[in-house]
Amino acid sequence: MICLVFYGVLTGLLVGSARGFLPNSFSAIDINDYTHTDITEIGILKAVAKFFEENPVQACRDCSAGALTGITDITARRLYDQYYGGVVSEKRFQEAIDDIVKQNNKVDQDHYAEAAWHFNGEQIQQSNNKMQTLRDTLLSILNNTNPNYDAARELVGQYLHLLQMFYSNTNWVEIATSSGSSGIIYKPLGIAGQSIMAAAPPSIDTCRSCGSSLSTDCATNLIVAANLLTSGYKSGQDIAKPAKDPASFSEGKCSHGGPRDASSTLQAALGGINKDSNDAGYSPHHHLHDRAAELAIEHTRVFFEDESSMGKDIAAVQNKTAEIVSETAGTPNAPYNYILVTFNDPGNQTTVQKTTNPADIQRWLGEIKVHGGDDCPEFSLTGIQAASTVAMPNSNVFVFTDATPKDPQKINYITSLITEKKLRYIGIS
Missing domain, CATH: 3.40.50.410 (von Willebrand factor, type A domain)
Structure with missing residues (x-):
């Protein structure tokens, strides 16, 4: 039921160093970047818009298929105006969204150096395990006679952070794009009882060097097989990139990449694979930023539909x-x-x-x-x-x-x- 999590208190935006998509507009590198705030809010609004279309009220100005889900630049105010005819305030609904966004962005503050909280360092299974635990705990809380909605929203925010990092930091978007299935979300992610693709083992190199300076074209640096997941290692996190001298080796494990990742210029393979931003100097796979964000939005929407139907x-x-x-x-x-x-x-x-x-x-x-x-x-x-x-x-x-x-x-x-x-x-x- 949607109301289980869409009920919150006022919060401000969290500004800090991100480990995947950037937190909000204040930290965005490119004006057209999708941030965690954008992805979470749009995903929630699309889920609710679809719910409203399927359950119209008399006041709805137009609840036909696509009328609400197709609102241009959708906001809570625009959605509520069309659904409730302008007579119901969206304030509490927006507060709930803001609270979930806050908890999503707070992961960067509380778990800055833990690779498994960001799908970094090939911690694919570990990150997925965290998602499963968060989801199971969330369902347990919501099934209580008197649910703790504050705790529920915190878990939702943390779960969505990991979900969105999967699309920014792993090679799933590259796998889907190369197979002609670029619009497909990875549904087994974070679901108990569902197995996911194996991660590349430590013995396998996953990237080739694509230059020792920023703004280098890294569109073709992935060399890992299409049936294996990988993700970039990032300096300063608890899972260190295997050391390989770039003067002697052109292949190695992938780096996260960007100006905050020293491994991308010191250890082979040079470069990286993150899709955090449209900016080439920040994201070696910047060309896939929009695609990664679109999948993250879609999966965020599906999460709320699955949990709130x-x-x-x-x-x-x-x-x-x-x-x-x-x-x-x-x-x-x-x-x-x-x-x-x-x-x-x-x-x-x-x-x-x-x-x-x-x-x-x-x-x-x-x-x-x-x-x-x-x-x-x-x-x-x-x-x-x-x-x-x-x-x-x-x-x-x-x-x-x-x-x-x-x-x-x-x-x-x-x-x-x-x-x-x-x-x-x-x-x-």
């Missing part, structure tokens, strides 16, 4: 409801009637539907359209109160929600009502 939640509710109904249908334990209560924000949008036909419940669930997502706490206790009021004594009440209550003041009344009517509440996660 309310459609999957609705399908899970439908399947679980069908299972519950089928267990009692046609037996002496079948209930007299079935009641479906839905709640929304604001609380006056709570609906109650009753039927004696179990098929109606599945049909009603199939007609549910979800929308919004900028404000996570919902009027869940208002919904529970409505269900408790209309339910017959001794009924089983099944509650499906992943949102914290916005109406906790109702808890005492609801508890009394449940006790009086001897209702049995069963939470479904």
